[in-house]
Amino acid sequence: MAEDDVMYTDVKFNRPRAEDEAPGAEVVYSNVTMPRTKHPVCSKCAIDAQQAGQGIRSKVTTERVVLLVIIGILVVTIIALADKINSKLKMDTANSRLTCPPPPEAKNLTCLKCEARWEQHGGNCYYFSTSKSSWTDSRRSCTDLGSDLVKIDSREEQVFLIGRVRDLMKDNQDKFWIGLTDSKEEGKWLWMDGSALDQSLSFWNQTQPDNKSPAHSAEADCVRMGKxxxxxxxxxxxxxxxxxxxxxxxxxxxxxxxxxxxx
Structure with missing residues (x-):
């Protein structure tokens, strides 16, 4: 290790003269020489330190991105689960109020009820008309009863309806109108309330819809169900x-x- 000498030069100070001291006396501090250790400069160490710092910053940035992605996935999953639980709670609440228990338990209870000849399921009432008519006339008949052609909002509702329809069908062509049509725009299926068909809740038979009607007499713009x-x-x-x-x-x-x- 190399060493350099450090030289401190003479320094003179004037101080007050004592009574028995000759005029002009000065105090002189002599040269003092002290060796100083000279630390070598390591250029490779500096480069390594710089690269290490960059590596740490890169690693921290990558970990932060991964953490944000994981958090995003968790948030989406939690929201989806919350929606599913909320829907299940609504369905359970509706089903728990389907019918009033028989007396005396039913006394002073508030329950959901349907009129005579209407069937209750999931908080709604359904009327299965066995009179045959066009889709437009069928809808008019529902309107006269304070209702509309059915809108199917869930798999559970489809399960209930196909079970009831199957019991009422005499043959495979004895089907029932539902409130779904693309009469306004071909291929754009809408329910009676104006809402678009949710493809995840569609229950088309194989090859359907095919826009075909018997003898090709007209476009197939309305939907019937039954199997x-x-x-x-x-x-x-x-x-x-x-x-x-x-x-x-x-x-x-x-x-x-x-x-x-x-x-």
Whole structure:
């Protein structure tokens, strides 16, 4: 290790003269020489330190990005689970109020009720008309009853409806109108309230919709449901068929169940 000498030069100071001291006396501090250790400069060490710092910053940045991605996935998952739980709670609440228990338990309870000849499910009332008419006339009949052609909002509702329809069908062509049409714009399927069909909640039969009606007499702009045979599995739910709106069919009306106080 190299060493350098450090030289401190003479320094003179004047101080007050004592009474017995000659005038002009000065105090002189002599040269002092002290060795100083000279530390070598390591250029490779500086480069290594710089690269190490960059590596740490890069690692921290990558870990931060990964953490943000994980947090984002967790947030989306939590929101999806919350929606699913909320829907389940709503369905359970509705089902718990389907019918009033028989007396005396029913006394002073508020329950959901349907009128005579209407069937209750999930907080709604359904009327299965066995009179055959066009889609437009069927809808008019539902309106006269304070309802509309059915809108299917869930898999559970489809399960209920196809089960009831299958019991009422005489043959495989004895189907029921539902409130779904693309009469305003071909291929754009809308429910009666103006909402678009959710493709995740569609139950088209294989090859449907095909925009074909008997003898190709008209465009198939309205939807009927029904499947007499039962094979088991999810295919049993795929029971929607598009056909001419003028074709006479049975129909399903739907309206919200009303609160009623039992006595």
């Amino acid at each position: 007499k045979e039962k094979k088991g599995g999810s295919d049993d739910l795929k029971s929607w068929f598009d056909t001419s709106c003028k074709r006479p069919q049975k129909s399903i009306c739907e309206k919200t169940a009303k609160l009623s106080s039992s006595v």
